[in-house]
Amino acid sequence: MAKPQCIAEFRRLLPGDPSAAPHPRQVHGALWSPVQPTPVAAPQLLAFSRPLAATLGLDPALFEQAETTQVLAGNQLWPGMAPYAANYGGHQFGHWAGQLGDGRALVLGELPTAGGRVELQLKGAGPTPYSRAGDGRAVLRSSLREFVCSEAMHHLGVPTTRALSLVATGDGVVRDMFYDGRPRSEPGAIVCRVAPSFLRFGSYELPSARGDHALLRTLVEYTLRQHFPHLLPNDTAKATGREVAAWLLEVATRTARLIAHWQSLGFVHGVMNTDNLSILGLTIDYGPYGWLDDFDPLWTPNTTDAAQRRYCYQNQPGIGLWNVERLGLALLPLLDGDEQAIATALEHYRAAYAEAATQRFAQKVGLTFDAAAGDGALLQDLLQWLAGAPTDFTLWFRALGAVVALPEPPTAVPVELAAASYEPLGTERAAGLLGWLQRWWPRTRATGRDPRAIAEGMLQVNPWLVPRNWVVQEVIEAAEAGELGLLHKLLSALERPFTEQPAVAHWVGKRPEWARDKPGCSALSCSS
Ligand code: AMP
Ligand code: MG
Numbered sequence: 001m002a003k004p005q006c007i008a009e010f011r012r013l014l015p016g017d018p019s020a021a022p023h024p025r026q027v028h029g030a031l032w033s034p035v036q037p038t039p040v041a042a043p044q045l046l047a048f049s050r051p052l053a054a055t056l057g058l059d060p061a062l063f064e065q066a067e068t069t070q071v072l073a074g075n076q077l078w079p080g081m082a083p084y085a086a087n088y089g090g091h092q093f094g095h096w097a098g099q100l101g102d103g104r105a106l107v108l109g110e111l112p113t114a115g116g117r118v119e120l121q122l123k124g125a126g127p128t129p130y131s132r133a134g135d136g137r138a139v140l141r142s143s144l145r146e147f148v149c150s151e152a153m154h155h156l157g158v159p160t161t162r163a164l165s166l167v168a169t170g171d172g173v174v175r176d177m178f179y180d181g182r183p184r185s186e187p188g189a190i191v192c193r194v195a196p197s198f199l200r201f202g203s204y205e206l207p208s209a210r211g212d213h214a215l216l217r218t219l220v221e222y223t224l225r226q227h228f229p230h231l232l233p234n235d236t237a238k239a240t241g242r243e244v245a246a247w248l249l250e251v252a253t254r255t256a257r258l259i260a261h262w263q264s265l266g267f268v269h270g271v272m273n274t275d276n277l278s279i280l281g282l283t284i285d286y287g288p289y290g291w292l293d294d295f296d297p298l299w300t301p302n303t304t305d306a307a308q309r310r311y312c313y314q315n316q317p318g319i320g321l322w323n324v325e326r327l328g329l330a331l332l333p334l335l336d337g338d339e340q341a342i343a344t345a346l347e348h349y350r351a352a353y354a355e356a357a358t359q360r361f362a363q364k365v366g367l368t369f370d371a372a373a374g375d376g377a378l379l380q381d382l383l384q385w386l387a388g389a390p391t392d393f394t395l396w397f398r399a400l401g402a403v404v405a406l407p408e409p410p411t412a413v414p415v416e417l418a419a420a421s422y423e424p425l426g427t428e429r430a431a432g433l434l435g436w437l438q439r440w441w442p443r444t445r446a447t448g449r450d451p452r453a454i455a456e457g458m459l460q461v462n463p464w465l466v467p468r469n470w471v472v473q474e475v476i477e478a479a480e481a482g483e484l485g486l487l488h489k490l491l492s493a494l495e496r497p498f499t500e501q502p503a504v505a506h507w508v509g510k511r512p513e514w515a516r517d518k519p520g521c522s523a524l525s526c527s528s
Helices: 009-013 051-055 062-064 066-070 140-156 203-207 213-227 242-265 313-334 339-364 375-387 392-404 427-445 451-459 469-480 485-493 504-507
Strands: 033-036 044-048 085-086 089-092 095-099 105-113 116-123 162-175 184-195
Touching: 009 033, 009 105, 009 213, 044 051, 044 066, 044 485, 051 062, 062 066, 062 451, 066 162, 089 203, 095 203, 116 162, 140 162, 140 184, 140 392, 140 469, 140 485, 184 339, 203 213, 203 313, 213 242, 213 313, 242 313, 242 339, 339 375, 339 451, 375 427, 392 427, 392 451, 427 451, 469 485, 485 504
Parallel strands: none
Antiparallel strands: 033 085, 044 162, 085 105, 089 095, 105 116, 116 184, 162 184
16 A cells, blocks of 8 residues: 655745754744654554544544554654754743743654645654654543544534544553652553644744744745635735734634534643643644533633633633734734734634624524623523532533423423422422523424424534543543543544434533542643
């Protein structure tokens, strides 16, 4: 079988670091550094994404070849690959952190596909000039979490980077998982991530912060030509302030819509630093992410953020806005100093977020949003009720699909809805819910649509299965013990998250008691 042929456009078109030395350092005047993956001892392919392989035009038989595993582990290269680590900066937890860069990721090369060029990136393939004190490696549990969730997000319809493969390295990686001063060796792994581009807000912030406006311009024009060609079609044209402003608006809009989508599914990213926000509006850098079990707007899965809760569920839309503002300020030198362009982008973000979020939540409850009919208050009141006592976000919305088809407004709380609560519904909670249902049910009839069609539509937006932390934790423990059946079962079930699948019904349900405070289920840290 012919080996995939790669190219290296990012390297060809953008200035790079003249040094190939691996030691940690500040890299100026360059957007990437050449780097080789560090070989691993005994790579084993644990899983690959068949749907993604098909999209990329890769024959599934390729993944049966030992050489493919070697490439996906960083031990060999396909023709045309020229690996590099990207240079970028970022605001971490609200503070400018300076140069960060790909400390444990490296792009092997780009693969031309029918749908356009994509970058193949290994995460955990060894140190780079951006590794600072880190080892450039990743452990199996965090790699498996990234692999599973990227693919799940795609099938849920959310823009995301993809994951092609999960390879165990055969090497141990030492981590202090509990931050208790007792590090232990864990199995290492590498994920091959795939996206049209891994450029982040922080990619633009770094040259801007360093006053390197020529480099900033080069990167912005590259981005526009490669990824937003409708904004800068001509190969020789320079981007004017107008084009950069139009681009900022588009990034703002994509980011707002992405976060509205997350909110509607109960996804919490966990580390929305500006180096973890994709310029293409993709979900990127799956670390201490999580899915709401009970609807607690202040919930964050990230233990590092437990005190401040900067990146908790309810803050995500506002943090997206703050991040867009950081990007706008970084672009100011190319906006001809027009600060109004940033204000306009923020306005667009707010409007795009409000529109997307109301539409998505209205769809979840079977409505076509009508502000004049009071749907805004109806949705607000529901979220307030849900937050009033522990109620499972995913289960509750999924169950509402059955209630919509009732021939009359409910006169008692339907059992399916009551079952989504983590505590018995008291009289007051039950009355609150019933009152809401009796306002909502007639609204679903206002459009004259067939109730069965409404119910069907609700089941297409309210997932049956999401990769909750406790579910993934079970799969991780099995994989660490060498049992891969559960991983494959979960991956295949997540290809159809809106379809009930009795064979995996045990993964659909309220968070079990054992998972409430267990590390990996409720508590996760950054960068493992
Ligand atoms: P993250 O929190 O994963 O977004 O990482 C923030 C920064 O730390 C990025 O520049 C990463 O490349 C870097 N980093 C995280 N983990 C490691 C590691 N094990 N080795 C080297 N760099 C790392
Ligand atoms: Mg990151």
